[in-house]
Amino acid sequence: MDKHPEISPTSLSFSQDPLVEQAVVTEKIANDFDSAMMLRCLELAAKALGRTSPNPLVGAVVVQNGEVVGEGFHPRAGEPHAEVFALKAAGERARGSTIYVSLEPCNHYGRTPPCSEALINAGVSKVVVGMVDPNPLVAGGGIARLRAAGIEVVVGVEEAACRRLNEGFIHRILYQRPLGILKYAMTLDGKIATTSGHSAWVTNQDARAEVHRLRAACDAVIIGGNTVRQDNPDLTSHNCDAHNPLRVVMSRSLNLPEQARLWNTSQAPTLVLTEVGSSQTFQNMLREKGVEVVEFRSLTPEQVMTHLYERGFCSVLWECGGILAANAIAQGAVQKIMAFIAPKIIGGNHAPTPVGDLGLTSMTQALPLERVSWRIVGSDCLVEGYLPSVVN
Numbered sequence: 001m002d003k004h005p006e007i008s009p010t011s012l013s014f015s016q017d018p019l020v021e022q023a024v025v026t027e028k029i030a031n032d033f034d035s036a037m038m039l040r041c042l043e044l045a046a047k048a049l050g051r052t053s054p055n056p057l058v059g060a061v062v063v064q065n066g067e068v069v070g071e072g073f074h075p076r077a078g079e080p081h082a083e084v085f086a087l088k089a090a091g092e093r094a095r096g097s098t099i100y101v102s103l104e105p106c107n108h109y110g111r112t113p114p115c116s117e118a119l120i121n122a123g124v125s126k127v128v129v130g131m132v133d134p135n136p137l138v139a140g141g142g143i144a145r146l147r148a149a150g151i152e153v154v155v156g157v158e159e160a161a162c163r164r165l166n167e168g169f170i171h172r173i174l175y176q177r178p179l180g181i182l183k184y185a186m187t188l189d190g191k192i193a194t195t196s197g198h199s200a201w202v203t204n205q206d207a208r209a210e211v212h213r214l215r216a217a218c219d220a221v222i223i224g225g226n227t228v229r230q231d232n233p234d235l236t237s238h239n240c241d242a243h244n245p246l247r248v249v250m251s252r253s254l255n256l257p258e259q260a261r262l263w264n265t266s267q268a269p270t271l272v273l274t275e276v277g278s279s280q281t282f283q284n285m286l287r288e289k290g291v292e293v294v295e296f297r298s299l300t301p302e303q304v305m306t307h308l309y310e311r312g313f314c315s316v317l318w319e320c321g322g323i324l325a326a327n328a329i330a331q332g333a334v335q336k337i338m339a340f341i342a343p344k345i346i347g348g349n350h351a352p353t354p355v356g357d358l359g360l361t362s363m364t365q366a367l368p369l370e371r372v373s374w375r376i377v378g379s380d381c382l383v384e385g386y387l388p389s390v391v392n
């Protein structure tokens with residue numbers, strides 16, 4: 001494996017996270033080598049993108065005398081944790097090594113035994129942790145257990161990047177709901193389609209590829225009946241190696257086409273959420289095609305997020321039209337906005353916009369986004385931000 005030169009400490013970084021403070025962090029010296037190893041952990045973790053929920057994405061790297069001797073990542077819930085794979089790959093060379101892990105090693109018996117014990121038994125000398133595990137079953141306990149065993153522990157290396165990769169998991173743990181991401185594509189004059197409803201394509205190919213990657217990272221994609229009727233989308237990640245999210249359609253009436261791309265479940269599963277009293281004949285037709293149908297007494301974005309939480313989901317992508325998007329925002333089902341803006345003008349007083357009526361009457365009531373960033377994707381611009389009061 002690659003030989004990495006040891007580099008002396010060059011930077012100090014201190015976490016803002018109260019959990020990190022609680023976790024008896026006494027010293028935190030990160031250097032370029034530590035950063036490089038942690039970024040490698042994240043690269044490994046991302047190999048399981050979209051497949052680990054309700055568990056986090058975690059990567060681990062074992063380094064002995066500046067040389068990587070073992071790597072691992074958590075492939076899916078129920079399987080061993082990243083540390084276990086990395087220790088196994090390192091074998092006897094784990095003794096006296098430094099292990100880098102993007103998330104604090106666990107200290108509890110869950111579906112698998114505690115990684116803290118596995119690290120102690122393997123004779124590891126030092127553990128470099130990306131972020132404290134917000135899971136109350138761990139929350140600093142893994143770090144404390146390792147320190148009690150005389151192992152040096154450094155916490156918070158590339159912490160922001162570690163948190164970003166697991167923002168869905170963190171949100172799920174803190175709020176008992178999946179992170180809701182509202183993604184839309186609009187023209188520079190704020191339209192998502194022409195007045196006649198034509199929307200293919202607002203954005204360029206690069207932006208569409210970005211959306212496919214985003215789907216691969218999410219557990220579910222939600223649309224309403226209108227989007228099925230108008231766009232007939234297939235909502236997959238368009239990459240046979242990548243994960244496909246569960247495709248969710250919210251439709252009270254089940255006034256949906258008999259033929260739709262989403263009813264073909266050979267590539268990805270589809271879930272139709274409806275209300276008690278909708279057509280049993282249509283429900284049976286969907287079930288025969290392999291589509292799962294669940295009836296709610298009252299079908300709302302909030303109920304849907306509760307249902308998806310109970311299914312173990314961490315991240316849910318809202319790819320719906322403006323009316324459902326406004327409902328989802330109003331009911332707290334959206335925390336993050338991803339707006340692709342194409343530099344073109346379509347006009348039209350009645351051309352649809354990304355978010356319908358929120359009932360706001362004054363500019364002072366506008367929902368301000370926090371932690372806003374933007375980047376160019378092909379010829380479009382992607383603006384991202386979070387609705388207030390989301391910790392992540």
Ligand SMILES: Nc1c(N[C@@H]2O[C@H](COP(=O)(O)O)[C@@H](O)[C@H]2O)[nH]c(=O)[nH]c1=O
Nearest residue numbers: 055056058074081082106110111112135
């Ligand atoms: N290191 C690490 C995790 N660490 C912690 O363990 C919890 C899941 O435990 P279990 O039910 O035993 O799989 C998870 O919520 C997280 O808090 N989990 C993971 O799935 N993978 C890993 O690599």
Ligand SMILES: [Zn+2]
Nearest residue numbers: 081105106115
């Ligand atoms: Zn573990």
